[in-house]
Structures are given as structure tokens and as C-alpha cells.
Amino acid sequence: MTDPLLQIEGLRTVFRGANGDVPAVDGVSLSVPRGKTLGIVGESGCGKSMLSLSVMRLVPAPGRIAAGRVVFDGQDLLALDAPALRSLRGNRIAMIFQEPMTSLNPVFTVGDQIMEAMRAHDRRASAAGLRARAAAALDRVRIPAAARRLDDYPHQMSGGMRQRVMIAIALSCGPDLLIADEPTTALDVTVQAQILDLLRDLQAQTGMAIILITHDLGVVAEMADEVAVMYAGRVVERAPGTAIFDDPQHPYTLGLLGSIPRVEETRDRLLAIEGAVPAPFALPSGCRFNPRCVFRAPPCTEVDPPLLPLGPDHTAACIRAPVEDLAA
Amino acid sequence: MTPVLEAEGLAKHYPIRRGLLSRASGTVRAVDGVSFQVMPGETLALVGESGCGKSTTARLALRLLDPTAGTVRFEGQDITALHGAPLRALRRRMQIVFQDPFASLNPRMTVRDILEEPLIVHAIGDRTARQTRVAELLGLVGLAPYHAARYPHEFSGGQRQRIGIARALAVEPALVVLDEPVSALDVSIQAQVVNLLDDLQRRLGLSYLFIAHDLAVVKHVADRVAVMYLGRIVETGPKDQVFADPRHPYTRLLLSAIPRPDPHRRLARQAAQGDLPSPANIPAGCRFHTRCPFVIDRCRTEDPALHQVETAHLSACHRAAELPPLDIEQAHPAPPAAARRLALYAERRAAQAEGVQ
Numbered sequence: 212m213t214d215p216l217l218q219i220e221g222l223r224t225v226f227r228g229a230n231g232d233v234p235a236v237d238g239v240s241l242s243v244p245r246g247k248t249l250g251i252v253g254e255s256g257c258g259k260s261m262l263s264l265s266v267m268r269l270v271p272a273p274g275r276i277a278a279g280r281v282v283f284d285g286q287d288l289l290a291l292d293a294p295a296l297r298s299l300r301g302n303r304i305a306m307i308f309q310e311p312m313t314s315l316n317p318v319f320t321v322g323d324q325i326m327e328a329m330r331a332h333d334r335r336a337s338a339a340g341l342r343a344r345a346a347a348a349l350d351r352v353r354i355p356a357a358a359r360r361l362d363d364y365p366h367q368m369s370g371g372m373r374q375r376v377m378i379a380i381a382l383s384c385g386p387d388l389l390i391a392d393e394p395t396t397a398l399d400v401t402v403q404a405q406i407l408d409l410l411r412d413l414q415a416q417t418g419m420a421i422i423l424i425t426h427d428l429g430v431v432a433e434m435a436d437e438v439a440v441m442y443a444g445r446v447v448e449r450a451p452g453t454a455i456f457d458d459p460q461h462p463y464t465l466g467l468l469g470s471i472p473r474v475e476e477t478r479d480r481l482l483a484i485e486g487a488v489p490a491p492f493a494l495p496s497g498c499r500f501n502p503r504c505v506f507r508a509p510p511c512t513e514v515d516p517p518l519l520p521l522g523p524d525h526t527a528a529c530i531r532a533p534v535e536d537l538a539a
Numbered sequence: 540m541t542p543v544l545e546a547e548g549l550a551k552h553y554p555i556r557r558g559l560l561s562r563a564s565g566t567v568r569a570v571d572g573v574s575f576q577v578m579p580g581e582t583l584a585l586v587g588e589s590g591c592g593k594s595t596t597a598r599l600a601l602r603l604l605d606p607t608a609g610t611v612r613f614e615g616q617d618i619t620a621l622h623g624a625p626l627r628a629l630r631r632r633m634q635i636v637f638q639d640p641f642a643s644l645n646p647r648m649t650v651r652d653i654l655e656e657p658l659i660v661h662a663i664g665d666r667t668a669r670q671t672r673v674a675e676l677l678g679l680v681g682l683a684p685y686h687a688a689r690y691p692h693e694f695s696g697g698q699r700q701r702i703g704i705a706r707a708l709a710v711e712p713a714l715v716v717l718d719e720p721v722s723a724l725d726v727s728i729q730a731q732v733v734n735l736l737d738d739l740q741r742r743l744g745l746s747y748l749f750i751a752h753d754l755a756v757v758k759h760v761a762d763r764v765a766v767m768y769l770g771r772i773v774e775t776g777p778k779d780q781v782f783a784d785p786r787h788p789y790t791r792l793l794l795s796a797i798p799r800p801d802p803h804r805r806l807a808r809q810a811a812q813g814d815l816p817s818p819a820n821i822p823a824g825c826r827f828h829t830r831c832p833f834v835i836d837r838c839r840t841e842d843p844a845l846h847q848v849e850t851a852h853l854s855a856c857h858r859a860a861e862l863p864p865l866d867i868e869q870a871h872p873a874p875p876a877a878a879r880r881l882a883l884y885a886e887r888r889a890a891q892a893e894g895v896q
Contacts, residue, residue, distance in 0.1 A: 254727055370589070399588040399752055401588060401796045403796065403798070407798070426726060435802075458876045458877065462884070467726065468800060469730075470726045470730035471726055472753075481733055482881070482884060482885055483728075485731070487695050505891055506887060
């Protein structure tokens, strides 16, 4: 087996608070194989976006990366200087965000914005060459009449079209890794299905790896080869894409699965998870999920569980897993 | 039985004005002839993609917008032309919960002020009675009395949506319009709010007009479903019939587009073709024909009317009767380990809920 494309080790991202540092990401280790998709799932506030910003070294002040290593293709990103980092960002690692409405600049045409990214990484390109490449980029994300739409402004496009433009910009330099932070959350289901298909096809063509951040396990099931479930700044379960659905171990994962309304079945009530994600400055002692956990036992409030192996490439941070053993 | 709400041929057209003289150069037909009924204690879901006119329909039904054509009846009374004091009095009976719990609560008011305001507007009770009612409302939606003194920013999205629901219930309405009440929330929180809405309906005998784009959520909350496309209802019927045997290609498209939490059926889905056409430029014939996999020549010229395919199940498709049965209902059987653990989870949840009461 070859080296993973991206290896995150013990990453800790903190924000300065009134009473010392508050961790948003707290000791996360993950790896992304080349050409594969890692899905990161969790509720808002679980640290999944902050994790991806940390990988790009885009953590907003007053946050900072306090510990850990982020090794991308053999280079530690945390040790790179600003110019080296800049040549990597947008070029070999690209990112798309949730809001296709706010990620594009409303006063420039779509073509200008695609060409801006290309020019930033290729200073000597000719104007005509750039325009042709930009048109090809739009064509690749299946925007009809691509050459003509280069002169459109973002407001002339639908939400789905704008997200396609964002993807075209992200892919314009042929990245090895695409970080997609909730790329379809703001879109209608039919458009979401189109965008997910597009991402999958583009991945097959280019062999790029994808980190897909989402709160929707349905999207994960469609896309991910590997899944990491995050809760309160930590990875609480990590498994291959099918195992997380066939053999879910952590009570939080069970809760997320139970919350999903399914078209195929009618349950009387959805299995909501009571309560909310704790704030990073008010973490409970012991297991961070224990106040919301239906399987809580006395040790859970004291012992902070490490990730324990529970199957092939499958780990979960729960001392009560597998939960069916409790009934016996 | 008289329906709580009855809409007949509702339409809302907006002129597109251009140039110095603001001459109308076209029309956006946001809602284009919509009829439906909401019976007492029932939930009717209006489903469709953004831009299909579902929110405009809800606002027309509440008389927050004036219709271009059509009538609205509330508990049998024609309210289409109601104005002034009688309309205000009617607002006590029908309320709305908005999608965005961050934008729909005034950040400078405490929760107490927010919940008390509708009572003051409608001159209900004296100061003490109103305070009691605020406490009661908070309990009703699962918040604590001390939350009354707090400001909206101190709450999470799910809690804010509970406040929005409490505000709508303050004046004891018969009908609540829920405009995408859970689509801005995380799944786990979404489930809490869906369960709460369900409880409230049962306890208070409320009627819901539930606006949504997510058919999976609708499957859980609705009694009847109306699917909208470009300002029209294209299919409507009892929930079970519409989901088990959809008779309009658009409904099928929506159903198959939902990402299922099941990696084994990843490629079973057929992706939708194309974007929603603009409501300023509605296709001739059947308005869905530009995206329809079952299109025939007739669809390009002849606009299909809603017609009955089964009792109470209507479809606006020329080929409604010939569509093949839909097989996406056959889910991959739940894997045993996952099913066992989810059952155990449900059991514990139920035991816990009982312990609390």
C-alpha cells in the first residue's frame, strides 16, 4: 500500500478564551488515501469545518493550531512558509464551501473568477489561452453553452449553477485533494443529486481525493469510501463507508442514523438525540457524549474513552460498544 | 366536515417592469391556479423545489399576500377580500412558523417579550395572565421558565425554532402554517422538532399546512401531500398512496433524488435532468415536459389538468395511468447488526423518556 495523500496526526486547534485555550479540534488523527473520499460527519459545532480549515491553514484569528502534524504528500503543511503554502493552496489542495451565493464575487463575471484562480498559479498564461481553459472548465462541470456563460455574473445563475462554477474554480488547477465543506446543503434535492454525481464523475476522471464534510449521512452513503464521525472536536468513530451503516458502533452514530427520516419506512417517532453539542468551553468530564447518551453507565462520566478497534479498519471511542453485549 | 382552510384556483402573478415608464414586459406566474383543502386536525404538506411557489401559496392562504385570482376560505368563511379589523381578528386563528430561526426572532427582545407580543397585539389577558401564559408556552415546547429572560442569540437553532413555534401557538390558532420549519436544522435536532410538532398537533388538535422540500420529512409528518411544480399542484393524495405509487414523473424524480443512508444502493438512483425553468417563462404544454423522462409529443402542446387516478389521488400527467410501478420503495434490508443496535437504542430512549415523565 502506498502512503496516504493526507495524514493528520494529533491535530489540535484552539481558540483563546477568557479562561485559557478552548479546543475546537482536539487531537484528531485521520488519513485520506489517494483518489478516495473521506466523509466527515457530525452536527454543527462538532469541529468538522474547523478541522478542514486547519488542514488549509486558514484558521481564523484568534484561533491557532496548537499541536499536531498535517502531512500532505510527504510535506508537513504546518511547517511550510507562506509562499510555499500559497503555491499549494488552490493548486494542489482546493476547497469548496456551502454557500454558492456568498463564495462568488457578485461584481465580477464568472469567467473572470475562474481565470483569476488559473492566473494566480500560472503567471505566463495568455489571455486567450486562459479563456479557452476557463470555458473548458465550465464545460467539464456540465454547464451548457460554457463559452457564452463565461460572461455571466453570478446573480444570473441558479444556486446549482453557481455551485458548479465553484467546483470549476476549485478544479481549475487540477488539485490532488478537494475539500468540500457541505457542498450541497443549500441546494434542492434534485440539484444535490446532480452535484454529487458530478463530483463522483470528476473524481473518476482526475483521480483526486475528496474530503467531504457534511451533516447528512445520506450524502455520506452516496459518496464516502471512508467515514469519520466527529463529536465535540474529536473523532468518535472511524470506519469504511459501508461499515458505518452496516455495523455502527458508537451511540452517537446510532443516534445520527436514528434521526434520519427515511422514505422507505414509517416509524412513529424519529429517534432524536436529546440535547445539543456541548460548547468547547463547557465539555463534560469523561466521555464527551455521555450527557446525551442512552447507554451511559457510571464509568462514562469519568473515563475519556480512546478509539478502540472493533472490526477491520473500524474504531470507536466508546467503552460500552458493541452495545448489544449490554443486554446479554 | 368543513375544512379549516380551503383554497380555490389561487394565483399570484407579478408583472416584470422594465424601462423608464415601468411598462410591464412580462409576468412571473409564481402561483398559477392552486386548489387544496386542510381538514381539522390534519397535516397537508406542500412539497417542491425552491421557486415552485410553495411559500407564496402559504402566504396567499394566510392573506399575507393578496391573490391575483382565486378564493381562500377559512372555516367556511370567504376571507379573500377581508380587510382591517376582521382580518386582524382572523390572524388569531392562523399563525406561521418561519424557516430561519435566526432571522425570524428579534435579537433585541427577550423571549418573554417575543412570546408576549402576540398576546398584547390581540389584547388577550392582563399582565399577570400573559406572564402565566408565557411560562405555559415555554413548557409546551420543552423549554424552561428561566429561558424567558434570555435573548435569542443565547439559544441554539433547535431551541430558537421552539421559540418560534411557541410564538405561533400563543394566540391559540386553529391552523399553523409551517414554512420549512426544520430545513435549517441539523438532522438530530430536526428529529426533535418533528417529534415536538407531532405531539403539539395531537394535544392541541392543530391543523398544519407544512411547506417542505424534503420528501423524507414529509413522509413522517403529513397526512396528505401536494407536490408543486412551477406554480401548480402536479400530484396530490393521501401520503401512503403518493409515496407507494407516485403517478407523476416529477414526484418520482423528487423521491429518487433523496440521498438514502444506505451505501449498498448507491447507484440505483437516477439523476434529474436540467434545472427548474423560470416562472417568468413557463414551458408550453405540460410545464414539466422539459425535464420529464416520459415525455411524448402530446406533452409539448397540451397542458394536462389534475385528474383522478385513484380515490382522492390526483395527478396532472397525460401518462399517469401508464407509468410503470416505481421500485425504489424496495429498500435493501437493514443489516442485522445495525438493526439490532438501533432497536436497542430505541428501547433505551423510550425507557428514558418514561423515566422523565
